[in-house]
Amino acid sequence: MADDIAMGKRTGAFPWRWVGWGLAGTLLLLPLAAMQVTSEVNWDGTDFLFAAIVFGLVGGLIELAVWRSTSWIYRAGVFVAVACGFLQTWISGAVGIIGGEENPADILYLAVVAVAIVGSLLALGRPRGMVWAMLAAAAVEIAVPFLAVALIPEAKDVAQDAKVAVLTGGFTAMWLAAAMLFRRAARAGTA
Template identity: 40%
Template sequence: MTGGSAIEKGPRGNRLRPFVWGAAACLLLLPAVAMQWFPASEVNWTALDFIAMGVLLAILCGLYELGAWMSDNIAYRAGFGLAALTGFLTIWVNLAVGMLGDEDGTINLVFAGVLFIATAGALIAGLRPRGMALAMLAAAIAQLAAVGVALAMGGYDARELTFTAMFGLPWLASAALFRKAAADARGLPGAC
């Protein structure tokens, strides 16, 4: 890669593709299998639940494909995949149980802002590694700011706050991977 851009022309090998899509399919089938073995009170997914999860998994896998297509740099691909996975888990946790309080708690809308910051930052950066590193760092800061707001509001369990704050770690790891990809593009020896 040259010039700090992640975009390169030419074929891209993607050996992980069958594993990523296969894991997504297995994850989507897991509740259907669990509903056969556990009482309806424990696992009770509707058709809408399966559709929503299918759409989320398709978006996640599509983002993985985009990241793999954008660059053959391993750090870039890993950073992109980690950011996509963190966004997916943020949505999934919020829909299932809520990051803070229950899934209907208004505080959980703040995490849509975290996802907006990550997405808007990535688009503004043109998916280039240096800008992506800044966007993921901004998402990590937003994640921690959301926890700070919840802490100031009070009424949340320390375990909830800690778990939610820990969601900042994969955003930071993604930023570090993008930073390394940017350094690789400039020909610098391993930066991170």
């Protein structure tokens, strides 16, 4: 029955899949609605396509975790990791973390997400390997502001900003939370 609920089959349980995909669709429609009332939001077809692809990837990864595992701890780890990667990519691309979105230092934050993705692929999604992938992502997350200061002259003033420290700390905490959840799943022998 747990698998039926997780997969969204009709069992009389709350349809979590529909809520998740409905939320993604609603988030995709919000900019369209905002464009009707303000000129501050100005998305074109490319923006909507990019958002649809990103939301599809996020939803697809969560669906894969639900399909692959019956462990709620493992699923929570995937959810936290996917949410962290999504938020980091979205914030970095939309408004920028170091300075504004035009600051070249923000591209370094894609390395964090890349490390998490490559590590997850190398781990084949197994909880023990996922722990190391998330720890590696957390380490790269911490290193990014320092690398930005060392490598990119435009970033020296803004990389030491309080906003950068808060966001870096928040994202690092999310990567570490995902690692902790995967560690618990590995210890429980569930995946």
